[in-house]
Amino acid sequence: MGKKFSKVTTSHWGAFNVFVENDKIIKTEPFEADPAPPQISELVPKAVHHSKRIDQPYVRKGWIDKDPDKLRGDDEYIPLPWEDALDLAAKEITRVKRDFGNGAIFGGSYGWASAGRFHHSQSQLHRFLNSVGGYVSSYASYSTGAAQAIIPHVLGLNFHKITWGEINSWSSIAKHTDNLIIFGGINPKNSQVSMGGSTEHDVAEHFKNFKRLQKNMVSISPQQDDSPKETNWLPIIPGTDMALMLAIAYVLETENLADQMFLDTHSAGYQVFKKYFLGTDGHSAKTPEWASLETGIDASQIRDLARNMASGRTLICVSWSLQRARYGEHPFWMACVLAAMLGQIGLPGGGVGFGYGAIGNVGKTARRMQGPLFEQGQNPISDFIPVSRIADMLLNPGGAYNFNGEQRIYPDIKLVYWCGGNPFHHHQDLNRLISAWQHPETVIVHEPWWTATAQRADIVFPATTQFERSDLGWAKGDPYLFFMPQMIQPVGLSRNDYDIFADLSKKLNCEEQFTHNKSSDEWIRDIYNKFYIEANSNGIKVPNFETLKEKNFERMPIDSDDEDYVPFKNFRDDPVKHSLGTPSGKIEIYSEKIAGFNYEEIPGHPIYNKPLLDPKFPLRLLSPQPHDKLHSQLQAAAEDLQKHAVLVMNPQDAEKRGVSQGNLVKVWNSRGACLASLQIEETIIPGVVSLATGAWFSPSKDGLDISGNPNVLTADLGTSNLGQGSAAHNIEVQVEKYNEN
Numbered sequence: 179m180g181k182k183f184s185k186v187t188t189s190h191w192g193a194f195n196v197f198v199e200n201d202k203i204i205k206t207e208p209f210e211a212d213p214a215p216p217q218i219s220e221l222v223p224k225a226v227h228h229s230k231r232i233d234q235p236y237v238r239k240g241w242i243d244k245d246p247d248k249l250r251g252d253d254e255y256i257p258l259p260w261e262d263a264l265d266l267a268a269k270e271i272t273r274v275k276r277d278f279g280n281g282a283i284f285g286g287s288y289g290w291a292s293a294g295r296f297h298h299s300q301s302q303l304h305r306f307l308n309s310v311g312g313y314v315s316s317y318a319s320y321s322t323g324a325a326q327a328i329i330p331h332v333l334g335l336n337f338h339k340i341t342w343g344e345i346n347s348w349s350s351i352a353k354h355t356d357n358l359i360i361f362g363g364i365n366p367k368n369s370q371v372s373m374g375g376s377t378e379h380d381v382a383e384h385f386k387n388f389k390r391l392q393k394n395m396v397s398i399s400p401q402q403d404d405s406p407k408e409t410n411w412l413p414i415i416p417g418t419d420m421a422l423m424l425a426i427a428y429v430l431e432t433e434n435l436a437d438q439m440f441l442d443t444h445s446a447g448y449q450v451f452k453k454y455f456l457g458t459d460g461h462s463a464k465t466p467e468w469a470s471l472e473t474g475i476d477a478s479q480i481r482d483l484a485r486n487m488a489s490g491r492t493l494i495c496v497s498w499s500l501q502r503a504r505y506g507e508h509p510f511w512m513a514c515v516l517a518a519m520l521g522q523i524g525l526p527g528g529g530v531g532f533g534y535g536a537i538g539n540v541g542k543t544a545r546r547m548q549g550p551l552f553e554q555g556q557n558p559i560s561d562f563i564p565v566s567r568i569a570d571m572l573l574n575p576g577g578a579y580n581f582n583g584e585q586r587i588y589p590d591i592k593l594v595y596w597c598g599g600n601p602f603h604h605h606q607d608l609n610r611l612i613s614a615w616q617h618p619e620t621v622i623v624h625e626p627w628w629t630a631t632a633q634r635a636d637i638v639f640p641a642t643t644q645f646e647r648s649d650l651g652w653a654k655g656d657p658y659l660f661f662m663p664q665m666i667q668p669v670g671l672s673r674n675d676y677d678i679f680a681d682l683s684k685k686l687n688c689e690e691q692f693t694h695n696k697s698s699d700e701w702i703r704d705i706y707n708k709f710y711i712e713a714n715s716n717g718i719k720v721p722n723f724e725t726l727k728e729k730n731f732e733r734m735p736i737d738s739d740d741e742d743y744v745p746f747k748n749f750r751d752d753p754v755k756h757s758l759g760t761p762s763g764k765i766e767i768y769s770e771k772i773a774g775f776n777y778e779e780i781p782g783h784p785i786y787n788k789p790l791l792d793p794k795f796p797l798r799l800l801s802p803q804p805h806d807k808l809h810s811q812l813q814a815a816a817e818d819l820q821k822h823a824v825l826v827m828n829p830q831d832a833e834k835r836g837v838s839q840g841n842l843v844k845v846w847n848s849r850g851a852c853l854a855s856l857q858i859e860e861t862i863i864p865g866v867v868s869l870a871t872g873a874w875f876s877p878s879k880d881g882l883d884i885s886g887n888p889n890v891l892t893a894d895l896g897t898s899n900l901g902q903g904s905a906a907h908n909i910e911v912q913v914e915k916y917n918e919n
C-alpha cells in the first residue's frame with residue numbers, strides 16, 4: 179500500500195475522494211461530478227480510526243460462564259484470539275442446529291451496513307446461513323413495511339416495481355406536471371442517501387427548475403423544511419393526512435370534479451367507498467369542516483387544494499414516512515384512490531408516486547439493469563417474520579399473530595445472528611427490545627464499532643469497514659460503476675465478513691458450498707465478469723474488469739432512455755388487455771380480499787383512524803432520518819462533536835415550558851426517557867417535536883438514554899394487522915428542562 183495517495187470510492191452517500199497517508203484516511207473530498215456532495219468529510223476519517231472500533235474478537239463473560247444473572251447490555255467482554263472465537267461460534271451453531279434445528283436460528287439481520295456489491299453484509303450472512311441449513315428470515319423493511327403489504331392489493335404490483343419502474347421521472351414531471359402535491363415532503367437531505375449510492379445528487383436542482391417553470395407545489399407536512407423552499411408549506415398535524423385526503427375526495431365528488439368515467443372503467447368499489455366519505459353509510463360525512471378539526475387546516479384551504487388538484491395535471495407524491503406510523507397503510511391506499519378520482523393515472527406527469535426524495539435514486543432515469551450480484555443461495559427454512567416484529571417474536575415464542583390475511587406463529591429462536599445492522603438503533607421501544615433480547619441463548623454480531631448492538635452480543639466479531647477491502651460499487655437507477663479500492667489495511671484485527679464466514683463454514687463442513695473455493699478478490703472479479711457479459715449482451719457497453727480497476731470508476735451511457743416512460747399507460751389505454759394484478763384487474767378502491775381478513779382497523783376500503791395517543795403526554799414526536807448521518811453510522815465520530823441528539827420544537831411550546839435554545843431537555847413518556855439538545859424553530863408546528871434517529875442508545879443506570887435515540891420513546895406496534903410495518907412516527911411525549919446533577 180503506497181504511503182500517500184487518493185482514490186475514489188462510493189458509499190450509500192454517493193461517491194467521494196479518499197486521501198490516505200501512511201495507512202490512515204486523513205480526509206475525504208467531494209466527487210467532481212456531484213452537484214451536492216455529502217457532508218461527511220469530517221466524520222469518515224475520525225470514525226474509521228476511532229477508539230470505538232472493535233479491535234479483536236470478544237466473548238461476553240456471563241455467556242461463557244453460563245451465569246444467568248449477567249444480562250446482555252450489562253456485562254464484561256473477554257478478548258479472544260480469532261481461532262478460539264471462531265471455534266466457539268461454530269460449536270454454538272452446531273449445538274443449536276442439532277438440538278433445535280435451523281428454524282431456531284434468526285438471521286434476518288436487518289440493516290444498511292455498507293455499500294459494495296460483494297461485501298454486502300446481509301447477503302454474506304444469508305449465504306452463509308443457507309450453507310449451514312437455513313434460518314428464519316425477515317420480510318420487507320423498516321422503510322416501507324406497510325406500503326409493501328397494501329400496494330399489491332390496490333395496484334396489483336409489488337411496491338418495489340412501482341418505486342423503480344411505474345413512476346414518473348423527474349424530467350417527465352418537469353415537462354408535464356402542473357400540480358405537485360406532496361404529503362410528508364421531498365427532502366434533499368434524505369435524497370443524499372440511496373442503497374448503494376446516488377452519485378449525482380440533484381433533487382434540490384429539480385425544485386429550482388420546477389419553480390422556474392411556475393409549477394404549483396404544495397408540501398403538506400408538520401415541518402416546513404421537509405421540502406425545498408420553492409414549495410408552499412401547508413402545515414398539518416401528523417397522522418391526520420387520511421382525514422385531509424378524505425375531505426379532498428368529498429370535494430371532488432360533491433363538486434363534480436371526480437372523473438366518473440375513469441372510476442367506472444379502471445377502478446373497483448368506488449360506489450361502496452363513496453358512501454363512507456359522503457356519510458351515507460352512517461359514518462360522519464368527511465367534509466372539509468370535519469377534516470379541519472382533525473388536521474388543523476382551514477376548510478377553505480382544503481376546498482381550494484381539492485379544486486387545484488382537479489385543474490391541470492396533478493401528481494400526488496407521498497413520502498414513506500406517512501406509512502411508518504400506526505395505520506400507515508391507509509394514506510398510501512387513499513393516495514391511489516385520489517389519483518383514480520382525478521383520472522390521471524396513466525397520463526404523463528400525473529397519478530401517484532411514492533418516495534421521491536426518500537432515497538436519492540427514485541425518479542431517476544438511468545436504464546434499469548441488474549447490477550453485479552453475489553448470490554445468496556436458497557434458504558431451506560421458509561419461516562419468516564415481518565421485519566419489525568422482532569421483539570414480539572423473541573417475547574412470544576409459539577405465539578400467534580396476524581399478517582396480511584394469514585394467522586402465523588412466532589418461532590422459538592435460540593440463536594440470533596446479526597451482521598450489518600443496528601437493532602438497538604433502529605427498533606421501536608428499545609426498553610422492550612432489551613427484555614426481548616434476553617430470550618435467545620446466543621447472540622452473534624459482526625460490527626466494526628462498539629454499537630449498542632455489539633454491546634449486547636455474546637460473541638462479537640470485528641468487521642472491516644468498506645475502506646479496508648476492495649469491492650464493486652453500483653446502485654439501481656444510478657449510471658456509475660465503481661471499483662472501490664482497498665484504501666488501508668484492516669483496522670486492529672478486524673476481518674471481512676466474508677472471511678469470517680469462510681472460516682466458520684470450514685469448521686461447519688460447508689466451506690465448498692459457501693466459498694466455491696474462491697477468495698473475495700476472485701468473487702469480485704467473477705461477479706463483475708458475469709455482469710460484464712450480461713450488460714454487453716444487452717447493448718450496454720461497460721469496461722472489462724481490469725479496465726474498471728485501473729480507471730476506478732466509469733459513467734455508463736444509460737441515462738435518459740426511459741425518461742418519458744408513462745407509468746400505467748398500458749392499463750389506462752386498455753384496462754382489459756393490460757389489467758392490473760388485483761383480483762378485479764382494476765385499481766381496488768374497495769378490496770373484497772382485505773374485507774375478508776376482518777381487521778377492524780383496516781376494512782375493505784381506506785378509513786381514517788384517529789391516532790391513539792396518551793393524553794398525559796401532550797406533544798407528538800416525529801423521528802425522521804438524520805441530515806448529517808446515515809442512521810447510526812459514523813456516530814462514533816458524530817457523538818464526539820455532539821453528545822446529545824437535537825430536538826426541534828416550536829417557540830410556543832418552548833415558551834410554555836420555559837426552555838430555550840441549546841438547553842438540555844428530557845423527553846419522556848410511559849415507555850422511556852432520553853436527553854436531547856433543544857433547537858427552537860418556527861418551521862415545526864406547535865404541539866409537535868422532532869428528534870432524528872441515529873444516536874447510539876446509551877442508557878444510564880436509571881434507564882435515561884443519554885444519546886437521544888427516539889426509539890426509547892416510540893411504540894413497538896405494527897402499522898396494522900395487514901402490514902405489521904414499523905410505526906415509528908407520531909407518538910406522544912412530554913418535554914422539560916433537564917438539570918444535570
Ligand SMILES: Nc1nc2c(c(=O)[nH]1)N[C@H]1C(S)=C(S)[C@@H](COP(=O)(O)OP(=O)(O)OC[C@H]3O[C@@H](n4cnc5c(=O)[nH]c(N)nc54)[C@H](O)[C@@H]3O)O[C@H]1N2
Nearest residue numbers: 289290291292320321598599600604624801809810811906
Ligand atoms: N424512530 C425511528 N426509528 C427508525 C426509523 C424512523 O424513521 N424512526 N427508520 C427506520 C429505517 S427506515 C431504517 S432503514 C432503520 C435503519 O437502521 P439500520 O440499518 O440498522 O442502521 P445503520 O446505522 O445503518 O446500521 C448498520 C450497521 O452496520 C454496520 N456496518 C457497516 N458496514 C459494515 C460491514 O461491512 N460489516 C458489518 N458487519 N457491519 C457493518 C454499521 O456500523 C451499523 O452499525 O432504522 C429504522 N428506525
Ligand SMILES: Nc1nc2c(c(=O)[nH]1)N[C@H]1C(S)=C(S)[C@@H](COP(=O)(O)OP(=O)(O)OC[C@H]3O[C@@H](n4cnc5c(=O)[nH]c(N)nc54)[C@H](O)[C@@H]3O)O[C@H]1N2
Nearest residue numbers: 321362368371399401416417497498499536802803808809
Ligand atoms: N440524510 C439521510 N437520509 C436518509 C437516511 C438517513 O439516515 N440519513 N435514511 C434513508 C432511509 S433508510 C429511508 S427509509 C428514507 C426515509 O424517508 P422518509 O420516510 O421520507 O423520511 P423521514 O425522514 O422519516 O420523514 C420525512 C418527514 O415526514 C414528516 N412526517 C412524519 N409523519 C408525518 C405525517 O403523519 N404526515 C405528514 N404529512 N408528514 C409526516 C416528518 O416531518 C419528516 O421530517 O430516508 C433515507 N434517507
Ligand SMILES: [Mo]
Nearest residue numbers: 319320321322
Ligand atoms: Mo429505511
